[in-house]
Amino acid sequence: MNTRRDFLKKAAGLSALGALGVTPLPSLAAGGYYTIPLKKPLKVGFVYIDPVGNIGWSYQHELGRRYMDKKLAGLVESTYVENVSDARVEGVLRQLVDTGHQLIFTTSFSYMNPTLKVARMYPQVIFEQATGFKLAPNMGNYNGRFYEPQYLTGLVAGAMTKSNKIGFILPFPIPEVYRVVDAFTIGLHEVNPKASVSTVWVNTWYDPAKEREAAQTLVASGVDVIATHTDSPAPMQVAEAHGIYAIAQDSNQIKYGPRAQLTGVIDHWGPYYVETARRVLEGHWRAEATWGGLKSGMVELAPLNPAIPQEVVDLVNTRKAQIEAGSFEIFKGPLYGQDGALKVPAGKALDDKTLLGLQWFVKGVQGKAS
Amino acid sequence: MNAAAWISLLSAVVVAATPLLLAATGELVCERAGLLNLGVEGMMAVGAVSGFITAYHTGSAYLGLLAGIGAGAACGILFAWLTVQWVADQVATGLALTIFGHGLSGFLGHSYAGDTITALAPLAIPGLASIPWLGAIFFDHSLPVYLALFFVFAIYWFLYRSRAGLTLRSVGEDPAVAHSLGLPVNPTRHAAAAFGGAMAGFAGAFLSTAYTPMWAEGMVAGQGWIAIGLVVFATWRPLRLLGGAWLFAGVGVGQLFSQAAGLSINTYLLSALPYLAVLLALVLISRDPLRIRLNTPASLGKPFRAET
Structure with a gap:
C-alpha cells in the first residue's frame, strides 16, 4: 500500500x-x-x-x-x-x-x-x-476491556430492537472478538431474553466494501440493530440508509449515522x-x-441516542457505575454455550485468565464460532 | 431463505458487480487494442479519490463521478503516452501506474479520510422497477449500475458491429498489418487506453461516492486486479464479462448471506470461495486452447514501432 x-x-x-x-x-x-x-x-x-x-x-x-x-x-x-x-x-x-x-x-x-x-x-x-x-x-x-462497554451497548440494543434480531459483523476468531460478542449478548438478554444475535465473519479488520455487504446481508435477514468489531464506518452508513440502528466501534461515528447511532465503544x-x-x-x-476497563477510562461508552427510553439510560448508568466499582461481574453464571450446555455454573464468574483465552459463543448467538 | 431475502441477495450481487464490470469493460477494450494495462487498480484509486474530493467540495456526487472519469482517463492517457509514444514496456508501466495511483490517491486524500458526503441517490426506473423480482434486482439502483450494464452491450456492439470496432480489433491483432493498411494504429491505442482509464476511474468513483460513500486509503482493495482477471475469464468477449462479474460478486456476497442465514460452514473456506470459483472457471476455459487462441488479441502486450 x-x-x-x-x-x-x-x-x-x-x-x-x-x-x-x-x-x-x-x-x-x-x-x-x-x-x-x-x-x-x-x-x-x-x-x-x-x-x-x-x-x-x-x-x-x-x-x-x-x-x-x-x-x-x-x-x-x-x-x-x-x-x-x-x-x-x-x-x-x-x-x-x-x-x-x-x-x-x-x-x-x-x-x-x-x-x-x-x-x-x-x-x-x-x-x-x-x-x-x-x-x-x-x-x-x-x-482495553472493550467487552465492558460492549455489554452496556447490549443492554441498549435489547431495549431498542423490535425484530428481536441483532447483527454482529466480526473480523477474526480471536478471544477479543468472542469476549465482545458474548458480553454484548449477555447484556442483550438481560433486557430482552427473546432477542438473538446473527454473526457474519468478514475476515478483515478494515474493508469498507465487504463490511457494507455484510451489513446489507444482515439487514436483508431482518436485523434492526447492527454491531461490529471491524473498523470502518460502512455498517453505520448502511444502518442510517435503511432506517435501523447501529453501534459505533472505536470512534464516535455520529457523522455517519446521526439518527442510526445508538451508542458505541470508544477507545481512549x-x-x-x-x-x-x-x-x-x-x-x-x-x-x-x-x-x-471503564474504570481506567481506556474504554468508554459513546453518547446515548436521545431515542433511548429513560429507564434504559438509568439501567446503563447503574451497570456502568457497578462495573467501575467492581461490584458487577459481566461473565457470571449461569452461562450457556451455543448448544445450550452449561459453561459457567451459577455463582461462578469467569476470571481474567479464562477471559483472555475465551473461544466460545454464549447461547443466543447464531452462526459458526470460527 | 424466503423470496425477499433472495431478491435482496441478487440485488446486492448486481450492485457489487458494478465496479468490476465498469473496470473490466474498459480494460477489455484496452486489451483488444493490444495494450495490456495492469494499472487498473491504481487508476481506480485515483478515480475514487478525485470523485470523493469533487463530491465533497461541490456537494454533487454526479460531478464526483465525472471527476473520477476524467482523472481515470488522464491516467489512461499517461499510460498510452508512455507505452505507445515512447514504447515503454507495458507490464512494467502498468505496475508502476498501480503503485503511483496508490501513492497519489493516498497523498491527495490524506486530509479527507473520515469526511462524509451525500451518497449518489438510487434512481428507480419508472415502470421497470415495479416488475416483481426483476424490478428490485435490476432497476432500483444508482445510475452507474445501469451504465455498467449498458456499457457491456454497447461495447459488444462497438467491437463486433461497427467499423471503428473492427479497426480497434485489427490494431490489437496485428499492428504492423493495420499500419500498412493505413489504419491509425497509435491514435486507436491512445483512445482505447483513455477509455480504459476513464472506465477504471468511473469504477473507483462509484466506490467512493455511491457504494461506500467515504474516502479511505486502499479502499479499492484489489478490485482492479479482479477486473483484469475477469477479462481473461471472459476470453476477451464483452458479454461473458457479465457472467464473470456476477459469478464473482455472487460468491462473495452469497457467502455473507449464508452466514447470516446461520449455515455452519468454515468462514475461511467461505472467504476463499470467490477465488476458488474463478480458478475453477479459468481451468475449465483453459481446457479448450483453441478458444483462447481465437479470442486473445495476438499483439497483446507487444510494443509496436511503426516502420516509416
Missing part, C-alpha cells in the same frame, strides 16, 4: 545497526523498575497500522498521542509513523530507535512478534505494545500514554500487562 515509504524504511533498517551500544547499559533498579539512561526531552514514537484519517482505531491512538503531548509539554517530544504494514514494522522500529526514540508504542496485535524481536535488540529503549500478550524486560503491553488511550511516559521519565517503569 504505502510503497512511497519503502525506500526510507529500507535505508533506515540498514543504518540502524550502528545504534547498538552507544549508551550505557540499562539496569533493573530496586523495586523491579526498568530504568534507561534518559535523554531530555524524552522522544516517544508511535507506530500505526492504518492511515490516521479522522476516525477509527489508529485515529484513537493518534488522539492519545496528542493528549500526551499536551499534558507533558516540554518533557516529551513525539512522532508517529502511520500505515505501517506488518512486513515493514521492524524496519520502522529500527528507524525510530536510530533517531533517538526511547519509548515506542506499537499499536496493532500483529506487531507483537516484531516488537519483541526489536526490543531484545535494543535494551536501552522501552517498548509498549497494544493488544498483544507477550512481555520482555523492556517491553510491556496494554489493551491518552491517559495511559501520559502515565507510561511519566513513569519512564521518573524511572518507575516496569514491564507489565495492562488491561484497562
Whole structure:
C-alpha cells in the first residue's frame, strides 16, 4: 500500500545497526523498575497500522498521542509513523530507535512478534505494545476491556430492537472478538431474553466494501440493530440508509449515522500514554500487562441516542457505575454455550485468565464460532 | 431463505458487480487494442479519490463521478503516452501506474479520510422497477449500475458491429498489418487506453461516492486486479464479462448471506470461495486452447514501432 515509504524504511533498517551500544547499559533498579539512561526531552514514537484519517482505531491512538503531548509539554517530544504494514514494522522500529526514540508504542496485535524481536535488540529503549500478550524486560503491553462497554451497548440494543434480531459483523476468531460478542449478548438478554444475535465473519479488520455487504446481508435477514468489531464506518452508513440502528466501534461515528447511532465503544488511550511516559521519565517503569476497563477510562461508552427510553439510560448508568466499582461481574453464571450446555455454573464468574483465552459463543448467538 | 431475502441477495450481487464490470469493460477494450494495462487498480484509486474530493467540495456526487472519469482517463492517457509514444514496456508501466495511483490517491486524500458526503441517490426506473423480482434486482439502483450494464452491450456492439470496432480489433491483432493498411494504429491505442482509464476511474468513483460513500486509503482493495482477471475469464468477449462479474460478486456476497442465514460452514473456506470459483472457471476455459487462441488479441502486450 504505502510503497512511497519503502525506500526510507529500507535505508533506515540498514543504518540502524550502528545504534547498538552507544549508551550505557540499562539496569533493573530496586523495586523491579526498568530504568534507561534518559535523554531530555524524552522522544516517544508511535507506530500505526492504518492511515490516521479522522476516525477509527489508529485515529484513537493518534488522539492519545496528542493528549500526551499536551499534558507533558516540554518533557516529551513525539512522532508517529502511520500505515505501517506488518512486513515493514521492524524496519520502522529500527528507524525510530536510530533517531533517538526511547519509548515506542506499537499499536496493532500483529506487531507483537516484531516488537519483541526489536526490543531484545535494543535494551536501552522501552517498548509498549497494544493488544498483544507477550512481555520482555523492556517491553510491556496494554489493551482495553472493550467487552465492558460492549455489554452496556447490549443492554441498549435489547431495549431498542423490535425484530428481536441483532447483527454482529466480526473480523477474526480471536478471544477479543468472542469476549465482545458474548458480553454484548449477555447484556442483550438481560433486557430482552427473546432477542438473538446473527454473526457474519468478514475476515478483515478494515474493508469498507465487504463490511457494507455484510451489513446489507444482515439487514436483508431482518436485523434492526447492527454491531461490529471491524473498523470502518460502512455498517453505520448502511444502518442510517435503511432506517435501523447501529453501534459505533472505536470512534464516535455520529457523522455517519446521526439518527442510526445508538451508542458505541470508544477507545481512549491518552491517559495511559501520559502515565507510561511519566513513569519512564521518573524511572518507575516496569514491564507489565495492562488491561484497562471503564474504570481506567481506556474504554468508554459513546453518547446515548436521545431515542433511548429513560429507564434504559438509568439501567446503563447503574451497570456502568457497578462495573467501575467492581461490584458487577459481566461473565457470571449461569452461562450457556451455543448448544445450550452449561459453561459457567451459577455463582461462578469467569476470571481474567479464562477471559483472555475465551473461544466460545454464549447461547443466543447464531452462526459458526470460527 | 424466503423470496425477499433472495431478491435482496441478487440485488446486492448486481450492485457489487458494478465496479468490476465498469473496470473490466474498459480494460477489455484496452486489451483488444493490444495494450495490456495492469494499472487498473491504481487508476481506480485515483478515480475514487478525485470523485470523493469533487463530491465533497461541490456537494454533487454526479460531478464526483465525472471527476473520477476524467482523472481515470488522464491516467489512461499517461499510460498510452508512455507505452505507445515512447514504447515503454507495458507490464512494467502498468505496475508502476498501480503503485503511483496508490501513492497519489493516498497523498491527495490524506486530509479527507473520515469526511462524509451525500451518497449518489438510487434512481428507480419508472415502470421497470415495479416488475416483481426483476424490478428490485435490476432497476432500483444508482445510475452507474445501469451504465455498467449498458456499457457491456454497447461495447459488444462497438467491437463486433461497427467499423471503428473492427479497426480497434485489427490494431490489437496485428499492428504492423493495420499500419500498412493505413489504419491509425497509435491514435486507436491512445483512445482505447483513455477509455480504459476513464472506465477504471468511473469504477473507483462509484466506490467512493455511491457504494461506500467515504474516502479511505486502499479502499479499492484489489478490485482492479479482479477486473483484469475477469477479462481473461471472459476470453476477451464483452458479454461473458457479465457472467464473470456476477459469478464473482455472487460468491462473495452469497457467502455473507449464508452466514447470516446461520449455515455452519468454515468462514475461511467461505472467504476463499470467490477465488476458488474463478480458478475453477479459468481451468475449465483453459481446457479448450483453441478458444483462447481465437479470442486473445495476438499483439497483446507487444510494443509496436511503426516502420516509416
